Amino acid sequence: MCLLIKNPFRMDIPEWIDQPNLFSSDEILRFHSSLDGYKPTPIYSLDCLAKKLGIKSILVKDESFRFNVKAFKILGASYAIFCILKSKWEEKYKNEFTFSDFNDPLKIKELGTFTFCAATDGNHGRAVAWTARMLKQKSVIYMPFNSVLSRIENIKNEGAEVILIDGTYDDCVNRVDADARANGWIVISDTAYNGNMYYPQHIMAGYTSIFTEMEDSVNKQLACQADIVILQAGVGGLTAAGTWYYTHKYRQNRPVIICVEPVRANSVMESILNGKPSASNNDYNSNMAGLNCTISLLAWDYIKKGVNYVMAVSDAYAEKAMRQYFYSLENDPRIISGESGAAGMAGLLALFEDKKLTGWREKIGINSDTTVLLINTEGDTDPENFQRVIRTN
Numbered sequence: 001m002c003l004l005i006k007n008p009f010r011m012d013i014p015e016w017i018d019q020p021n022l023f024s025s026d027e028i029l030r031f032h033s034s035l036d037g038y039k040p041t042p043i044y045s046l047d048c049l050a051k052k053l054g055i056k057s058i059l060v061k062d063e064s065f066r067f068n069v070k071a072f073k074i075l076g077a078s079y080a081i082f083c084i085l086k087s088k089w090e091e092k093y094k095n096e097f098t099f100s101d102f103n104d105p106l107k108i109k110e111l112g113t114f115t116f117c118a119a120t121d122g123n124h125g126r127a128v129a130w131t132a133r134m135l136k137q138k139s140v141i142y143m144p145f146n147s148v149l150s151r152i153e154n155i156k157n158e159g160a161e162v163i164l165i166d167g168t169y170d171d172c173v174n175r176v177d178a179d180a181r182a183n184g185w186i187v188i189s190d191t192a193y194n195g196n197m198y199y200p201q202h203i204m205a206g207y208t209s210i211f212t213e214m215e216d217s218v219n220k221q222l223a224c225q226a227d228i229v230i231l232q233a234g235v236g237g238l239t240a241a242g243t244w245y246y247t248h249k250y251r252q253n254r255p256v257i258i259c260v261e262p263v264r265a266n267s268v269m270e271s272i273l274n275g276k277p278s279a280s281n282n283d284y285n286s287n288m289a290g291l292n293c294t295i296s297l298l299a300w301d302y303i304k305k306g307v308n309y310v311m312a313v314s315d316a317y318a319e320k321a322m323r324q325y326f327y328s329l330e331n332d333p334r335i336i337s338g339e340s341g342a343a344g345m346a347g348l349l350a351l352f353e354d355k356k357l358t359g360w361r362e363k364i365g366i367n368s369d370t371t372v373l374l375i376n377t378e379g380d381t382d383p384e385n386f387q388r389v390i391r392t393n
Contacts, residue, residue, distance in 0.1 A: 001263060002350040003312040004360050007272055007304070012252035014305035016244070022205035023244045029209045031079055034099035040213040041065050048329035050372075053352050057371040059218060059226060060325075060345075061210060064336055064379030069123075069130055071290075071341075071378040072210060073190070076237060077118075077127035079206030080188055080199050081135070085111060108135050115140060115185040119172035121234075121289045122151035122381055123340075128188045129158035140185065142172040148289070148382045168284045169293050191235035192298035200237075201298050207241035210375065218373060219249065226373035228256045228366065231307075232343035233268045234291040236299030238377065243306035255373070256364060257307045260347035262286035266312040267294045268303060287315040287385070290340035290378065309364065313346040317354070319389045321345035325376070326390045338386060341378035348372060 032038055042065065046058040063072035082102050089097035089111055101107040115138040118128040125141035132139035139160040143152060144167060155162050165172045173191060180187045192200040211219060218225045229246060231239040239259045246254040261268050264286040270278040277300045284292040295303070321342035325335040337345070351361055366372075380386035 001314055002317060002347075002354045002357060003263060003266070003269065004351075004357055005269060005272060005310050006363075007307050007310060009272065009275070009304045010308055011305045014247060014302075016301065016305070017247055017251065021244075022201055023208050023241065024248070025205065028079060028205055029212045031082055031099055031102075032075060032206075032209050034103060035067070035078065036103070037067055039065075041210075043214065043217060044333045044335060046328070046332045048332045049324070052329060053348075054368055055366060055370045055372065056368060058348070059371065059373045060335060060376055061214065061218075061373070062335055062376045063210065064341065064376055067130070069126055070338075070381050071123035071127070072207065072238065072375070073123040073127040074130060075209050076190060076203035076206035077124060077188055078131045080202040081116060081128075081131050083202045084186060084199060085135075088112075105136060108137075113137065115183070116188050117141065117176050117180050117185045118188045118190075119143075119169060119176045120155075121169050121292055122147065122154070123290050123378055124190045125160070125162075126151070126155045126158060129155050129160035133159040140179075142176050144168055144172060148385065150382050150384060151289070154381065170279075170284075190237050191293065191296040194297075197298060200296060204237040204241050204298065207238050208245055210238075211242055211245040219245075223253070224250055224255050225371055226255050227370045228258060228364070229373045230258045230260055230344040230347050231375060232288075232291060232340060232377060233259050233261045233295070233299075233303070234265075234293040234340070235296040236268060236303055237296060238375070239268075239307065240296075240299035240302035242375075243302045247306050256309070258309045258311055258347060258364075259303060259307045260311045260313055260343050262288045262291050262318070262343070263312040263314050265292045269310045269312050271295050271300060272304070272310050286318075286339075288318050288339045288343055289382070290338075291343060311347045311350070313343065313350050315339075317346035317350050318342055319392070321349055322386070322389050323392075324349065335376055336379045336386075337376045338378040338381045339389075341376045344374035344376070348374065
């Protein structure tokens with residue numbers, strides 16, 4: 001079962017469109033470009049699938065290649081930690097802290113020793129641990145007790161201490177906040193909550209590099225090549241960053257933006273229905289582990305006033321989307337995608353196949369001239385389940 005609603009709060013010109021904020025900084029992509037191993041992630045065209053569905057084009061920005069950690073989350077965690085260390089350096093030494101300084105082990109050692117901590121369902125925690133290891137700093141990552149072993153091991157392999165919590169991602173957020181206060185640790189949270197509203201916006205801002213990288217291809221100056229952009233939401237950081245980017249760049253002529261999330265963790269949909277940030281009424285036990293979250297307070301206003309539609313997809317469609325990516329049609333490239341990474345494709349397939357969504361394609365304006373942009377946000381971060389899914393008919 002999949003669900004879809006039109007967002008009644010969307011505005012052509014939200015008040016935040018021209019307000020100064022971190023998203024508009026031109027240093028973000030320059031920062032990421034300064035990191036060892038940086039390269040823009042590829043954009044693939046699934047022309048054969050598009051033809052089968054009866055639309056013009058399907059474009060996929062594939063984040064499974066990002067810094068060899070198989071997920072986009074590194075963009076947010078690394079940029080937030082850079083901003084934290086920059087602030088501490090400039091407060092202490094009264095001179096500028098540069099990208100080169102961030103990549104200089106002697107400068108980092110001079111600044112001191114820190115412990116970075118985070119709550120995660122997998123990818124964000126690995127991104128924090130990866131950055132901490134690169135800086136020769138400590139990290140402590142909190143995960144739900146039912147997290148898959150491969151994601152736990154991926155984080156431990158980055159040098160982090162992993163603490164498992166008997167509860168959900170949101171329970172981990174609460175525990176991290178308490179322990180960080182008690183131990184003097186620095187919280188690198190990709191969700192904002194009362195008492196932690198500053199650096200989560202740096203994490204969201206870090207995700208804008210995904211869209212800025214496409215400015216010579218999809219996101220052209222005068223018009224976006226994509227008519228529809230489907231963005232998955234857990235805490236909503238990626239959707240917020242993408243919504244700001246397209247709204248700021250194209251204003252009322254921006255593409256149609258569809259936010260997609262699991263039926264079993266449909267916090268964004270509940271928030272739109274209630275007109276305020278709300279938890280899902282479901283069990284937060286989707287196989288799309290990275291999306292089993294409640295919407296971030298900071299992401300809410302961008303999503304509320306910027307997206308056109310909110311869609312909730314079933315776990316079955318997520319697995320179908322993984323197989324669609326893997327068993328590509330004819331000349332389409334093969335794409336390796338995890339459950340959360342495939343959520344955008346799951347939404348697209350559901351629009352064409354789920355009987356409960358009959359009529360929505362016409363309402364949205366999907367036709368033979370439509371180009372759809374998807375973001376594959378992760379690769380096979382759970383290899384065992386990935387193999388299970390692709391071997392299932």
